[in-house]
Amino acid sequence: MSEEHHLHDHEHGSVHAPPQPDDKVHSYYQILGIALKELLIEKGVVSADDVRRQIERRDSITPANGARVVAKAWTDPAFRKRLLDDANGAVSELGFEMTTAKLVAIENTAGEHNVVVCTLCSCYPRDLLGLPPSWYKSRAYRARVVREPRAVLAEFGTHVPEHVVVRVHDSTADMRFLVVPERPEGTQGLGEAELAALVTRDSMIGVARASAPNR
């Protein structure tokens, strides 16, 4: 192992839990979680069905929902304006309900690149995009993206030119952000569904741009 690789591993070890096998129960807290679930079900506080339904609901919410919102904003100027003015109202037009939090849509432009973080925890528009990716919850991302956003974006392969302003938005439990990425060049003829396929999860967090269309 090279010295550089060794250092990399070491840094990871200090900020993430060490890699652990999925197949066996390996921590006290896993046992505790199983115990809590069993006790709550036996006491009738929640049912096994309640828990299963919540897991299914989480699994059913994917970034494709947000991608539909972005594609509509790209093609419908009146919707785009409503989205930027009142995102909760605009996404509900497409059948997406934000159950608890205020949603704020922010638009990337030629002169401004926006990126979202929750420095204190992991607040994320779960009701629209599903659960956040693991790196969004990591200490490294939360600590550094507000300090050196361009360097962090570069780690995602996103290089923002110096003349473009970078704004970092720190989420709270009550306010969560959706980045509307720039519409890629060469997409004039595409319909909403084709456009939505270009809108990735990472582009709606702001660590990446929307994908280029296949030519």
Place this chain on the structure above:
Amino acid sequence: MRGPHDVGGLQDGPVDTEAHPLTFWEKQIDGLRAAVGAIGLVNTHENRAAVEALGHDAYNTLAYYERWTAALCRLLIDKGALTQDEIDARVALVRQRLAASGELESGMESP
């Protein structure tokens, strides 16, 4: 002094940009937390405050859903939904059961 959760602006290493999918166990905890939220027993703010109150050692050692489990345990006891004694007894039972079925990592058989 910063709380353990208050990391914005601190130094750290490179971001692991790979998105690791949730394990079965992590999904169970997420679902359990959502289910006790849906009935109004534990809300997001209580969960967050309980995670932040874990202290630096536990916060920095535990994985994300392990923190949630520790926080949920504390809140369920505080709210009188479960007692520490019944939780301890059940943890011992689950540990025995998993050891017997071979689902427990070796070395985890006793506390």
